[in-house]
Amino acid sequence: MxxxxxxxxxxxxxxxxxxxxxxxxxxxxxxxxxxxxxxxxxxxxxxxxxxxxxxxxxxxxxxxxxxxxxxxxxxxxxxxxxxxxxKFKYVVGGKDELTVALYGYTNNKGQNRLSLESGHFPTKKNEIVLDQRAKDNFGYRLGQTFTFAKNAGLKQRTYKVVGFADSPAYIDNTSRGSANVGDGTVRFFAYIPQQQMNxxxxxxxxxxxxxxxxxxxxxxxxxxxxxxxxxxxxxxxxxxxxxxxxxxxxxxxKPIKAQQARLTAAKQMAGGTMTAEMSAAQAKLTAAAKQAQAATKTxxxxxxxxxxxxxxxxxxxxxxxxxxxxxxxxxxxxxxxxxxxxxxxxxxxxxxxxxxxxxxxxxxxxxxxxxxxxxxxxxxxxxxxxxxxxxxxxxxxxxxxxxxxxxxxxxxxxxxxxxxxxxxxxxxxxxxxxxxxxxxxxxxxxxxxxxxxxxPKSAKRILMERIKPLWRRLSFNQKVSYRNLFRYKSRMIMTIIGIAGGTALLITGFGLRDSILNTSTQQFGHIFHYQATVRLKEPSKVAQTDAVLKTSPIYQSAAGVNAFSGKTKAHGQQVNDVNFFVPADQRTFKKYIQLTNGKQNLSLPKRGVIISTKIAQTLGIGTGDTLTITPTNGQAHQVKVAGVTKNYMGVFAYMSKSAYRAAFNQAGTVNTLLVRLKKPTAKQRNKLAKQLLNDGNALGTSYTADQAQTITTMSGTLTPVVGIFILLSGVLSFVVLYNLTNINVSERMRELSTLKVLGFYDNEVTLYVVRENIILTLVGIIVGFGVGWGLLAYILQQATTLSVIFPIVIHWEGYVASTILMVLFTAIVMAITYQRLKRVDMLAALNSNE
Structure with a gap:
C-alpha cells in the first residue's frame, strides 16, 4: 500500500x-x-x-x-x-340479518379464485364458506350454522360453516359494497354449492x-x-x-297464447259475445303479456x-x-x-x-x-x-x-x-x-x-454593538458568541439550514398525520351537518319515507333535494361524476350544508351554480366564468359560476330551484332526503336503513359515518408512512446537528485550547461553543416552522385527488414535539461536546505549524 x-x-x-x-x-x-x-x-x-x-x-x-x-x-x-x-345474488342472512353477497361454488380453478384462510371448500350440499371478514368482524367460527332469510330463494336455508376465505374481488376488508336488499350495505361474501342456488x-x-x-x-x-x-x-x-x-x-x-286461444274459442262458442268473466280473463292475459315483455327484456x-x-x-x-x-x-x-x-x-x-x-x-x-x-x-x-x-x-x-x-x-x-x-x-x-x-x-x-x-477572519462590528444599551448588558462570553456568529457567516447559514431542514421535516410529518385525520372532521363537522342521505324510488312518495323516518328514535329532521349526477367541462378540461344538489327549501338547506369560500358564507343565487374547490382547480375557473354542465342521460347546458365553496370529500355543485329552472328549462323534483340524526349507533343505522328499504320507498340509505370510516381507514394505512417520516427526520436532525457541531469544534480547536490555557473551566469552554448552537437552534426552529408549513402545503396539493382534498392542519402538539426534539438533540450534542473538550490535548492543539 x-x-x-x-x-x-x-x-x-x-x-x-x-x-x-x-x-x-x-x-x-x-x-x-x-x-x-x-x-x-x-x-x-x-x-x-x-x-x-x-x-x-x-x-x-x-x-x-x-x-x-x-x-x-x-x-x-x-x-x-x-x-x-x-350464479350470484344479494341475500339476507345470519344472526343479525345482514346483507350478504352470495355466490355459487363449483371449484376453485376458474376465475376469482378464493384464498382459503382456514377450513376447507364446500364438498357437501349443506356446507358454506364465509368471508374472512365474517370471522374477524362478526364472530363466526368453523362448525357454526348459518341461516338465510326465507326470501333468499335457496334450496335450503341452513348451512354449516366449513371455511373462511379471501376473494380478489374484495381487496379491502373494510368495504364490501352496497346492495338493494337488507340494510343496503354488504357486510361479507359467502359461497355455497352452485346447485343450492335456486x-x-x-x-x-x-x-x-x-x-x-x-x-x-x-x-x-x-x-x-x-x-x-x-x-x-x-x-x-x-x-x-x-x-x-x-x-x-x-x-x-307460449302459455299466454294458449290461454288466449282458449279464450277466443270460448268467445266464438258464445256467439262472439264477451261475458264479464271473459273480459276479466282477457284483462289478466293482457297484463301478463305486458309483464312478460318487461321481464324478458335483456x-x-x-x-x-x-x-x-x-x-x-x-x-x-x-x-x-x-x-x-x-x-x-x-x-x-x-x-x-x-x-x-x-x-x-x-x-x-x-x-x-x-x-x-x-x-x-x-x-x-x-x-x-x-x-x-x-x-x-x-x-x-x-x-x-x-x-x-x-x-x-x-x-x-x-x-x-x-x-x-x-x-x-x-x-x-x-x-x-x-x-x-x-x-x-x-x-x-x-x-x-x-x-x-x-x-x-x-x-x-x-x-x-x-x-x-x-x-483567521478579521473581526467586524456587528449590528448589536450599535445598540449600546443592549450591548453593555451582555457578558464577555455572550459578546464573543454573537461576534463569532456573524464572523463566520457560512457556518451560521449552514447550521440554520440544517436545523431548519430537520425541523421542517418533523413539522411536515406531524402535519401529514393531522391533515389526513382532520379531513373527515372538516367535511362532516364544518361543511356537512347531516348524517344520512336517503335515495327515493318515487319522488311523489316523500311523505311515506318521512313517516318511516319519524318512527326512529334517532331521527331529528330531513330536507328534500333534487340530487343528480353529471359532468362539468371548461377550457378543454372535464370533471366526471359531479354530485349536484338542488334544495327544495333554501332556508332550511343551510342547516344541512354550509357553503363557504373560507372568508364568508355563501347563499345559493337565483342564477348560476356554486361549485366545489376541486372543480374550480381542475377546470381552471372561478366566480363569473362559464362552464358546461351535462347531467347523466341529459343534454349539455352552459351555466355561470356564482361562487366556489370549500369541500374536502367528494365532488359537489349546488343550485337554487330558480337557477336550475333557468339552466335546464324544467323544475327539479325531490328525489333524495338529507337526514339529521341524533348520534346513532351502528345498530340503529342498520335498523333504520332496513326499515327504509322495506317500507319507506327508499332505493338505498348511505351514512356519512361510513364515508368518515373510509378516511379513517386510509389514515390508518398512511400512519406507518408518516411515523417513518417523523422517526427518520428526527434521526437526520440529530446527525446533522452533531456533525455541524463536530466541524465547528474541530475548526476552532486552537481557539478553545487557548481558552483552557487561560483558565476557563470545561463547562465554560463548552458553553463558549454551545451558546452559539443554542442561538442557531432557536433561529433554525423558527425558520423550520415556516418551511415545514410550506412543504406540507405543497405535498398535500400534490396528494389531492378528485374525491379527496386534504386541509392543511398542524396541531400545536406537532410544533411542541418538534421543538422539544430539536432542543433534546442540542442537549445531547452539548453533553458529547463537553466530554470531548475535557480530553483536548491543549499543547498539541496550540503547537504552531510554522
Missing amino acids: KPITKNMWRDIRANKGRFIAIVMIIFLGCLIFVGIRTTGPGLNDSLDKTVTDAHLSDIQLFSSTGFNQTDVKTAEKVKGAHAQAV LSAATMLLIRFPKLQTENTYSKAYKHDVAQKKAALKAVFKKRGTTRSQQLLAAAM TYTWQTRTDLPSFSAFQDTSDRIAAIANVFPVFFFLIAALITFTTITRMVEEARGQIGTLKALGYSKHAIARNYLMYALTAGLLGAVLGSIFGNLTLPRFILSMYRTNIPMTPDVPFIWSDFGLALLFSLLATVGAAFYVTRRELKEKPSELMRPRA
Whole structure:
C-alpha cells in the first residue's frame, strides 16, 4: 500500500466519528429516498400480483335475464377472452340479518379464485364458506350454522360453516359494497354449492384476457386495453341481447297464447259475445303479456376492476404515497446532501497542512487529489449502496405489512434502478463533488502557503454593538458568541439550514398525520351537518319515507333535494361524476350544508351554480366564468359560476330551484332526503336503513359515518408512512446537528485550547461553543416552522385527488414535539461536546505549524 493511501486509512481511523457521520447522513438520505419512492409502486405491484395469481376477471357482466352457454360462447368471440358463468345474488342472512353477497361454488380453478384462510371448500350440499371478514368482524367460527332469510330463494336455508376465505374481488376488508336488499350495505361474501342456488340461469359473467395479465392492473396501458376489450364485448352482446330477449319472450308467451286461444274459442262458442268473466280473463292475459315483455327484456351492466369495491380507493392511496414520495424524500435527501457537501469541504480545508506537505514531497496534484477523492468515494458509496438496499428491503415491506391487516395481498416490491441511480448520483455529487471542488481550489496554492494555517477572519462590528444599551448588558462570553456568529457567516447559514431542514421535516410529518385525520372532521363537522342521505324510488312518495323516518328514535329532521349526477367541462378540461344538489327549501338547506369560500358564507343565487374547490382547480375557473354542465342521460347546458365553496370529500355543485329552472328549462323534483340524526349507533343505522328499504320507498340509505370510516381507514394505512417520516427526520436532525457541531469544534480547536490555557473551566469552554448552537437552534426552529408549513402545503396539493382534498392542519402538539426534539438533540450534542473538550490535548492543539 502506498504511503499516501495508508495516510487516507489513518485519517479514517483517527476521525471515525466524522467518517461515520458522513456515511450515516448519506445512508439516511438514500434509505428514505429509495425506500419511500418504492412504496407506491410496491403497493400496486403487490396487489397486481395478488389479483393476477387469483385469476381476477378483467370484466364483469350482469344481465337482467341471466346467462347460459350461448352467452359464454358469445363473449369468447372476442379474441383472447375466457368467460365463466356464475350464479350470484344479494341475500339476507345470519344472526343479525345482514346483507350478504352470495355466490355459487363449483371449484376453485376458474376465475376469482378464493384464498382459503382456514377450513376447507364446500364438498357437501349443506356446507358454506364465509368471508374472512365474517370471522374477524362478526364472530363466526368453523362448525357454526348459518341461516338465510326465507326470501333468499335457496334450496335450503341452513348451512354449516366449513371455511373462511379471501376473494380478489374484495381487496379491502373494510368495504364490501352496497346492495338493494337488507340494510343496503354488504357486510361479507359467502359461497355455497352452485346447485343450492335456486336460479334458472347464471346472473354474472366473468371475462378474463390472459394476455392482459402481463400489464400492471393500475397502469394506463392496462386500462386502455381493457377499455378496448370492453367495447368489443359490447359490440357482440348488442345483437345477443336482442336475440336473448326474443327467445325468452317467445317461451314466456307460449302459455299466454294458449290461454288466449282458449279464450277466443270460448268467445266464438258464445256467439262472439264477451261475458264479464271473459273480459276479466282477457284483462289478466293482457297484463301478463305486458309483464312478460318487461321481464324478458335483456339489459346489461358492465364493470371493470376499477368498479369493484375499494379497488380505485386503493390506487388513490398508493398514488398519495407516491405523491408524498415525490416531495418529502427529495427534500430530506437534499438536506442530507447539503450537509454532507459542507462536511467534506471542511474536512479537506482542515487538511491544508497535509496537502502542502504532500505537495512539497513531490506528489503530483492528481495523486494528492485522488487521496481525498477516494475518501469521499468510499463514504459516498457505502452510504448510498447500504441505504438504498436497506431502504428497499425495509420501508416498503414494513408499510405493506401494515396494509395486510386490511388488504390481504402477496408482497412484491421492485428494486427501482432509476431511483437507486439518482440516489447514487446525488450522493457522489455531495461527497466526491465536494472533495473535487475543494482539492482543486487548494492545490492551486504553493506548498509554503498551504503549510501555514489560513489567516483567521478579521473581526467586524456587528449590528448589536450599535445598540449600546443592549450591548453593555451582555457578558464577555455572550459578546464573543454573537461576534463569532456573524464572523463566520457560512457556518451560521449552514447550521440554520440544517436545523431548519430537520425541523421542517418533523413539522411536515406531524402535519401529514393531522391533515389526513382532520379531513373527515372538516367535511362532516364544518361543511356537512347531516348524517344520512336517503335515495327515493318515487319522488311523489316523500311523505311515506318521512313517516318511516319519524318512527326512529334517532331521527331529528330531513330536507328534500333534487340530487343528480353529471359532468362539468371548461377550457378543454372535464370533471366526471359531479354530485349536484338542488334544495327544495333554501332556508332550511343551510342547516344541512354550509357553503363557504373560507372568508364568508355563501347563499345559493337565483342564477348560476356554486361549485366545489376541486372543480374550480381542475377546470381552471372561478366566480363569473362559464362552464358546461351535462347531467347523466341529459343534454349539455352552459351555466355561470356564482361562487366556489370549500369541500374536502367528494365532488359537489349546488343550485337554487330558480337557477336550475333557468339552466335546464324544467323544475327539479325531490328525489333524495338529507337526514339529521341524533348520534346513532351502528345498530340503529342498520335498523333504520332496513326499515327504509322495506317500507319507506327508499332505493338505498348511505351514512356519512361510513364515508368518515373510509378516511379513517386510509389514515390508518398512511400512519406507518408518516411515523417513518417523523422517526427518520428526527434521526437526520440529530446527525446533522452533531456533525455541524463536530466541524465547528474541530475548526476552532486552537481557539478553545487557548481558552483552557487561560483558565476557563470545561463547562465554560463548552458553553463558549454551545451558546452559539443554542442561538442557531432557536433561529433554525423558527425558520423550520415556516418551511415545514410550506412543504406540507405543497405535498398535500400534490396528494389531492378528485374525491379527496386534504386541509392543511398542524396541531400545536406537532410544533411542541418538534421543538422539544430539536432542543433534546442540542442537549445531547452539548453533553458529547463537553466530554470531548475535557480530553483536548491543549499543547498539541496550540503547537504552531510554522
